[in-house]
Amino acid sequence: MFKKFKIKTFGCQMNIYDSQKISDIFYKIGFKNTLSDEDADIYVINTCHIRNKAKQKLYSELGKIYKIKKNRYENKKKTILIVAGCVAQAEGKEIFKRAPYVDIIVGSQSYQKIPKLLKKINKKAEEKVFVELDFEPKSKFDELPKDKFTNEISSYLTIQEGCNKFCKFCVVPYTRGPEYSRSVEEIVDEAKSLVNKGTKEIILLGQNVNAYHGLDLNNRNSNLGKLIYTLDKIKGLKRIRYMTPHPKDMHDDLYSAHKDLEKLMPFLHLPVQSGSDKILKEMNRNYTSNEYLEIIDRVKDCRRDMVFSSDFIVGYPGETKKDFENTLDIIDKVKYVQAFSFIYSPRPGTTAFNLKDNISLDEKKERLIVLQKKLKFYQESFNKNFVTKSLEVLFNNSFKEKEYQSLGYSQYMQLVRINNKINMHGKIENLKIKKSFYKSLEASSVI
Numbered sequence: 227m228f229k230k231f232k233i234k235t236f237g238c239q240m241n242i243y244d245s246q247k248i249s250d251i252f253y254k255i256g257f258k259n260t261l262s263d264e265d266a267d268i269y270v271i272n273t274c275h276i277r278n279k280a281k282q283k284l285y286s287e288l289g290k291i292y293k294i295k296k297n298r299y300e301n302k303k304k305t306i307l308i309v310a311g312c313v314a315q316a317e318g319k320e321i322f323k324r325a326p327y328v329d330i331i332v333g334s335q336s337y338q339k340i341p342k343l344l345k346k347i348n349k350k351a352e353e354k355v356f357v358e359l360d361f362e363p364k365s366k367f368d369e370l371p372k373d374k375f376t377n378e379i380s381s382y383l384t385i386q387e388g389c390n391k392f393c394k395f396c397v398v399p400y401t402r403g404p405e406y407s408r409s410v411e412e413i414v415d416e417a418k419s420l421v422n423k424g425t426k427e428i429i430l431l432g433q434n435v436n437a438y439h440g441l442d443l444n445n446r447n448s449n450l451g452k453l454i455y456t457l458d459k460i461k462g463l464k465r466i467r468y469m470t471p472h473p474k475d476m477h478d479d480l481y482s483a484h485k486d487l488e489k490l491m492p493f494l495h496l497p498v499q500s501g502s503d504k505i506l507k508e509m510n511r512n513y514t515s516n517e518y519l520e521i522i523d524r525v526k527d528c529r530r531d532m533v534f535s536s537d538f539i540v541g542y543p544g545e546t547k548k549d550f551e552n553t554l555d556i557i558d559k560v561k562y563v564q565a566f567s568f569i570y571s572p573r574p575g576t577t578a579f580n581l582k583d584n585i586s587l588d589e590k591k592e593r594l595i596v597l598q599k600k601l602k603f604y605q606e607s608f609n610k611n612f613v614t615k616s617l618e619v620l621f622n623n624s625f626k627e628k629e630y631q632s633l634g635y636s637q638y639m640q641l642v643r644i645n646n647k648i649n650m651h652g653k654i655e656n657l658k659i660k661k662s663f664y665k666s667l668e669a670s671s672v673i
């Protein structure tokens with residue numbers, strides 16, 4: 227009988243990638259995946275620390291699993307509970323205190339050690355727990371299984387981890403450590419193996435992805451632009467995207483890649499956070515709103531149909547009404563087609579944590595509503611433009627009811643749905659769009 231594992235993932239694309247790698251570790255040592263909490267012999271919670279509610283979410287999840295663990299124990303079944311990811315990295319000891327039934331806590335740079343930790347746990351008393359919170363990205367990538375046990379049409383590929391930018395609000399430099407870039411060879415090998423397994427789109431991931439500086443075959447530092455030129459040559463790979471870049475790290479080779487390479491999609495998530503120069507300085511973002519707009523223009527000069535998405539923080543300490551209006555102005559100038567926007571939430575351990583918060587919660591909420599209304603307007607208008615026109619869609623999900631319902635993404639990251647008699651999974655097709663919504667499109671037929 228196979229032992230079974232389940233992974234619950236919170237947070238960003240990087241965490242999804244890490245969870246896929248953790249799955250590969252379990253497959254390699256003979257486990258099977260289960261969707262049922264009650265069936266899991268090993269239950270992993272892969273945590274995210276970016277938003278305020280991360281801890282509450284973790285403890286509510288732990289409480290739920292604790293009850294299941296107790297029930298299973300009464301039925302003579304052992305459950306190993308593992309907490310991984312950024313909350314584990316940042317708050318390991320506290321988790322042990324508050325939830326002593328957790329068996330393993332493993333930081334975001336050490337999850338490759340899970341098989342060893344499992345062996346230790348099986349040898350010693352059940353209550354023993356182990357902490358692995360080192361920053362060792364190189365050995366992590368060296369030790370992770372090279373084989374991929376699942377196949378996705380669209381796959382994440384981490385090329386860079388950590389960050390040296392120290393934006394004052396951000397926990398990443400503390401939870402993921404300093405910048406580390408994988409070698410070009412390692413990345414190309416992983417990309418080829420993904421494509422051989424059926425991947426058609428690769429999304430290159432890094433906390434500060436365009437700071438990538440891994441070694442090339444001649445032992446020289448490469449950059450993201452050069453890496454994309456190399457990946458572009460892989461036969462069978464149809465689409466390339468990257469996230470999350472920092473405006474300051476856009477560079478000549480990357481602009482050229484946007485100009486030259488059809489496979490590099492015309493959608494760029496380029497976080498601005500605020501449109502106020504004063505707030506950008508306070509945040510330690512290292513660019514002004516004008517510099518940001520010049521970068522946007524330069525990318526658009528490389529490819530006329532480029533569109534953009536962004537992250538916004540509303541109500542950062544010291545943000546006046548005028549600062550907020552500057553953020554609204556930048557939205558009007560760029561006309562983002564997607565965005566993530568949040569009220570500022572102080573993260574323990576960051577420089578901004580102790581800043582005096584001078585804005586009432588009601589005011590912050592009001593600003594967020596105004597900002598999101600504007601963002602919604604631009605996203606809806608952008609989607610509306612495509613009704614009766616055609617769009618190329620890569621399908622990564624298809625299920626059958628009376629007929630097939632297939633879901634995929636356009637070049638511009640719009641979710642597109644079509645109902646027809648064909649299973650579209652894995653296909654790239656031009657579709658005629660019949661309806662648009664705030665966050666998606668519906669197609670009538672394949673052209």
Ligand code: SF4
Pocket residue numbers: 389390391392393396397398399433434472
């Ligand atoms: S560049 Fe991004 S990851 Fe790095 S500190 Fe700033 S917000 Fe965090």
